Amino acid sequence: MDFIKRHYEKLILLLLLVIFIGSMFHVLNIVKETGEVEEGHLQIPTRDPDYQMHAPDNVIFNIPELLKSNSVSWVDPGPRKPADADHYSDLVDVFRIVRCPFCNKLIPRSYMEKKQVCPFCGNRDNGGAAFVVPPPPGEPVVLPPEIIEKYKLDPNDPDVANYDIDKDGFSNIYEYRMKTDLGDVRSHPPLWHRLRVIDVGKVELPVRLQVFNTVDSKDPKQWEFQIKNGKFSDLYMIGSEIEIEHKYYRIVKAERKVVPAPNGKGAGKDASVVYLQGVGEKRQIVMTLGVPVKSLEDKAILEDSANPEARITASVGDSFSLGNRLTGVENYRIKKFDAKEKTVLLENPAVQKGDATKDVNGTEMRVTTFGQVPFLMKVKIPRVVEGEPGSEGPNLPGVPPGSR
Secondary structure: OHHHHHHHHHHHHHHHHHHHHHHHHHHHHHHHHHHOOOHHHHOOOOOOOOOOOOOOOOHHHOHHHHHHHOOOOOOOOOOOOOOOOOOOOOOOOOOOEEEOOOOOOEEEOHHHHOOOOOOOOOOHHHOOOOOOOOOOOOOOOOOOHHHHHHOOOOOOOOOHHHOOOOOOOOOHHHHHHOOOOOOOOOOOOOHHHHEEEEEEEOOEOOEEEEEEEOOOOOOHHHOEEEEEEOOEEEEEOOOOEEEEOOEEEEEEEEEOOEEOOHHHOOOOEEOOEEEEEEOOOOOEEEEEOOOOOEOOOOEEEEEEOOEEEEEEEEOOOOEEEEEEOOOEEEEEEEEEEEOOOOEEEEEOOOOOOOOOOEOOOOOEOEEOOOOOOOHHHOOOOOOOOOOOOOOOOOOOOOOOOOOO
16 A cells, blocks of 8 residues: 555556557557448448339320220310300409499409499499499590690690699599589589598597606606697696597596516516596596507598598598688588498588488499599699799699799
8 A cells, every 4th residue: 555655646647658558559440440441331222122113105104095094084174264254263364353442342343344233232332323334444544635725734744634733632634524624623523522531440549648757756646748639749737638539638547557578578668558538528538658549439531632631530420621712612521431341421411401412413422442533533743843844833724834
């Protein structure tokens, strides 16, 4: 034991030397075996195929003969697009389709071309009356030469038919088709023709809670709320009144809420709430910070093509006006609407006897998402290039260029 204690370091070094020498011999052996590897040692053994090989000209590949000898009856399906078919099932060659103006569903165009009714709704919103023949696809929207000459329009301008020379909200071509005076701002189709439906149902109100400020106070009566109403925003407190859609609401309560962040990471989302009570009624509007506010009842949002930014939001029974001192003012009232079909039926509040839902032309005043004016007859704004002749825009009859 004394010998090991005195020479243990030398013994450890001797052991390591033996291990090292053994490792070297092992490496040399591996190198030697690697040099003796041949190509045959690396090949993967293969087995014989378990199928029978045939020549390409073998009779078993003669498809026509196989079909003749097969017991299955192969029937010629005929042409994929029969010449006398209005609509057919072919995902490669699709038949012409249109959208029904009453139920807003896609239907074969043949139902319109043959003056039939929609296979889905039966044109019930039009009293069951059949479609009128639509214009051929791609029919040019042009004005007759005599009309262009009468109103001193530019015959070389391809968009002249879609200009609105009297600024009543209707294009020249639409007024010509409706038999009104293109140059008289007082002569125009019924103004409800300018409307189209944007949405029907629980619509988004033009009001939103933008800032919820506790001003470092625990008393809710000291808190401040920045609310945007339409284009303007202002500060309010509990007890303040705010006008929303022509009705007054009072802020009666506020709650500070924070939604925890996912997985508990982060500060969480501010979901503070302000409660508004209708003045003289029990209905409440709940406003959550940064969240759109929906109406309490179904409403319709209508867009006037003459003033797209000033949209009309109204409920059944609400009245509104269209026009101005130049075009004249026309009053309408919402009789009913269909939230599913997105249609709004108007009526004339001045009519006491007869059908108030029909205009002076006898047309039912039903507004759809497409509007009354065809797409090809919508108003276009003339392109103005400074310094070029006629850059003042199309001329009104009897008005010299540059006088407008």
